[in-house]
Amino acid sequence: MDLAQRHAMDYTNKTASYREQVAEAEQLRAELAQLRKEHECVLQEKQMLETRVQRSEERRRAFVHILSDVNTLNRKLVDQRKAMIHILADYEQDRRRMVKQTERLDNSRRALLHILQDSHQSNLRLENSRKAMIHIMNDLKVTTEAVQHSEQELRAKQEQLVQAGKLATLGELTTGVAHELNNPLNNIGLFVGNAIDLIELGMADTEPGRILQELSNAMQQVRKATEIISHLRTFGRAASVSRETINVTQVIQRSISLMGEQLRLRLIEVKMQFPEEDIFVMGNAIQMEQVFINLLTNARDALTSAPTKIISIECIRRDEMIEISVADTGPGIPIELEQRIFDPFFTTKEVGAGTGLGLSITYGIIKEHNGAITVQSRLGEGARFLIQLPLKPDDDPEEV
Secondary structure (H helix, E strand, C coil), X not given: CCHHHHHHHHHHHHHHHHHHHHHHHHHHHHHHHHHHHHHHHHHHHHHHHHHHHHHHHHHHHHHHXXXXXXXXXXXXHHHHHHXXXXXXHHXXXXXXXXXXXXXXXXXXXXXXXXXXXXXXXXXXXXXXXXXHHHHHHHHHXXXXXXXXXXXXXXXXXHHHHHHHHHHHHHHHHHHHHHHHHHHHHHHHHHHHHHHHHHHHCCCXXXXXXXXXXXXXXXXXXXXHHHHHHHHHHHHHCCCXXXXXXXXXXXHHHHHHHHHHHHHXXXXXXXXXXXXXXXXXXXXXXXXXHHXXXXXXXXXXXXXXXXXXXXXXXXXXXXXCEEEEEEEECCCCCCHHHCCXXXXXXXXXXXXXXXXXXXXHHHHHHHHHCCCEEEEEECCCCCEEEEEEEECCCCCCCCCC
């Protein structure tokens, strides 16, 4: 097979790969639409749960009123018991003067009868109150279990939403990674072609070292391509909920490596300023990598028509916190939109150019890591996102 045929075959393979990528992108859009529908269902379920919680609050208030009535009845019973003691004392005194005080004793007996009737009625009311309290406690138990189940479902939907946002980002990265893989593949073809030419020219016995060097160079390029694909697969898999010690600098550099080809093709310069010592935080490396890829993607899109295309990333250590800023030289964000940019499905891009999930997912991940993210912007001067994360305590395990 000559060189032209090999190039034709490579072109055919690349065309087929591109078509597969387009099909995968269409499938991702369909999954995203399904997730939006599921999100609306979750919102409806949330509204229903809020209604049930409100009803539970009303029942709780009724329970408080019942307890107040019981307390009042208890006080009445105490007063009645004291009255009975006084009556019995009078009865003991009147027993010695029974003949003279028969009428008074009869009145006391009648009073005692009324007290016993009131006590019986109070016992009946207490029994009814106890039954009502049992029903209320059962309703509260059922409501609590339903709320817990709904919270678990909502948490699962949120994790699916995060994964969908990651897959959408992964689809955008595919083109850049394909360009990045093209160089080692071309180099592999060149080195292997040189080795084949040397063997065909009969130089396998005279220059085995040169052939071995060409094959070693090809294997080096294979390892480079494998590393790129492995990193892409690691980012694309569903992130576990585990937390470990992560190196912030390495996470940012891996994010830039995935976005590097896209930034280079758009003539965007990335400036980084990190402390000399390594900085560690407790978190999930894949989720944090997604945070910085989302911020880099937003900055990339903001610099589309900017005269100066620069993204600046700076890390500063402040006491027990680390501050990471990602700034661009784009047009900035209007003041009236700054409070909405972290809302789900909110986007200022054209229809089909963005999902509106990136910054919402970023906000949720930072909150899960006990951090905070804010935006500072002025029209015409670019936007600056500031992330604050707690540093890893010194007594935590070493980096994983």
